[in-house]
Amino acid sequence: MRITALSGGIGGARFLRGLLHVLGPDDEVVVVGNTADDIWLFGLKVCPDLDTVMYTLGSGIDDVRGWGRLDESWHAKEELAAYGVEPTWFGLGDRDLATHIVRTQMLQAGYPLSDVTAALCSRWFGDLRSPVRLLPMSDDRVETHVVVPRDGVDTAIHFQEYWVRLQAAPALRDVVVVGLDSSAPAPGVLEAIAGCDVLLVPPSNPVVSVGTVLGVPGVGEAVRATSAPVVGLSPVVGGAAVRGMAGPLLRHLGVEVSAAGVGAHYGARSEGGVLDGWLVDESDADAVAALRGTGLVTRATPLLMPDVASAAQMAAAALDLAATLPGRTDP
């Protein structure tokens, strides 16, 4: 089976690790990763979502923190702070730094991010049960900025500063994804969406992760057009985003912070949306009724991922749902 997934960071990565547990060597996975969180720090190109997927699938992740490297140290970060160099709030570990150094060198040598990502993944993905390719959504620079009040003045800051330093606390005036409109899908992205047997939308942030992937010109259209069934999993459980801070971003788009609200936001492909099936947590079973009539086939199933086994069950549930869906045939 050929499975393509559109993924953000922690939630998507954990789901994908579960997915690999229910697949075999004849299955193929393509992950289209969000790159709108990417940031240049200290002259180094950091791709938080790509790295979280890469480290999680490659068994290099710190599973407690959910991001960054296992057995990590923070000496370079301490020293940068001791030199008085900003920013001090970004979690740049010593092991992680090597990834950014290699990436930056390859980018500066002229390789596109997709080639660089493939080179980095060749270290991490060699022993996976199924072949996995991680593609950046675009080789072009796309960066999410948000507008928040700072000293009484609305100020645009990088999404990472809003998310990591400010913990999504300031009032959100606007979200601007710089470069998105003029970006192009990375090589292989449209083909992976058009040519897969199942397209999955893991429980990632609908606005700044999946939303930005879908916003790359051509990607949303490819999702709407693919003959594969498209199944999403709700990142909102019990009225709050599982990973915490997506609420303000959803509200900014006028989306109710609920499993039904996010499902309706994505919408059914039969009605011009991007999904055919939608999995909500068993505690959000009311969403099944709420979404009846929208065209989305909604099922309730456990959607928390305390361990790999539960993520594998979620993946199995998503594939089960996909198997019941016809996908889209040309009208």
Next chain:
Amino acid sequence: MRITALSGGIGGARFLRGLLHVLGPDDEVVVVGNTADDIWLFGLKVCPDLDTVMYTLGSGIDDVRGWGRLDESWHAKEELAAYGVEPTWFGLGDRDLATHIVRTQMLQAGYPLSDVTAALCSRWFGDLRSPVRLLPMSDDRVETHVVVPRDGVDTAIHFQEYWVRLQAAPALRDVVVVGLDSSAPAPGVLEAIAGCDVLLVPPSNPVVSVGTVLGVPGVGEAVRATSAPVVGLSPVVGGAAVRGMAGPLLRHLGVEVSAAGVGAHYGARSEGGVLDGWLVDESDADAVAALRGTGLVTRATPLLMPDVASAAQMAAAALDLAATLPGRTDP
């Protein structure tokens, strides 16, 4: 007293730390550091000798190793090797990495190395007993390469590879200091040599450390012309370089690997050389007689630096010798 010193890495740095123990707050020290060992690694500018001086004087050095940072970890280096990225032989610590990252960013922003070095030192030199300025010998890129046989073919390699990876073992066919002839002294270098009360040449490598500093056009001339007395300290004790591997480099220049040989190589200013006084180790007292008649005022004194106190005694001995020398008056 205004003291200027021409320094390489470990030997020079340890001597200078001793010097600071015999100086007071009214004394001023300018260190002109060798930059011909500098190397670009992983897209980062590494200045081994400047950093060794900076860390040693600023109490950040690993004193057992003699280079790199105290309480260092090597995680980024491990990961770079795991990615298969070369070179793997350079000792790039996680704390040390921060220095190279800050330096590289400032250089890429357009600042000259001398400004960058001053910025880095502002962190390390704030609490020193005497004001110290560390100047790179030049803001221009100068790199020592050596020619050694590799697979039967004479091959030019960066000095760091010869020194660190190959431990100076291969036959040395040639030494080429790329960029030296067209380099210019960094701002303040010539003034620090012309305007000091004592000019010191610490026990650094006479070929690839002091030799390259003296080779920057204008520097050797300034040393020959300064009115300050010039005192050097032998890096060779008992017929071998204290820090080990300088022998092949000296022999390549036809210099005998002995305290007398190096003294004669530097030569007396009265005879067109660069020194007035020369300190040799007490075990090399025969050099005093051997150098009689060369114009060099040679004294024997303990020249090993097992601790700061012994380095301080060496510095005191160098200043004592300088006090007996007339320096140079315009002929």
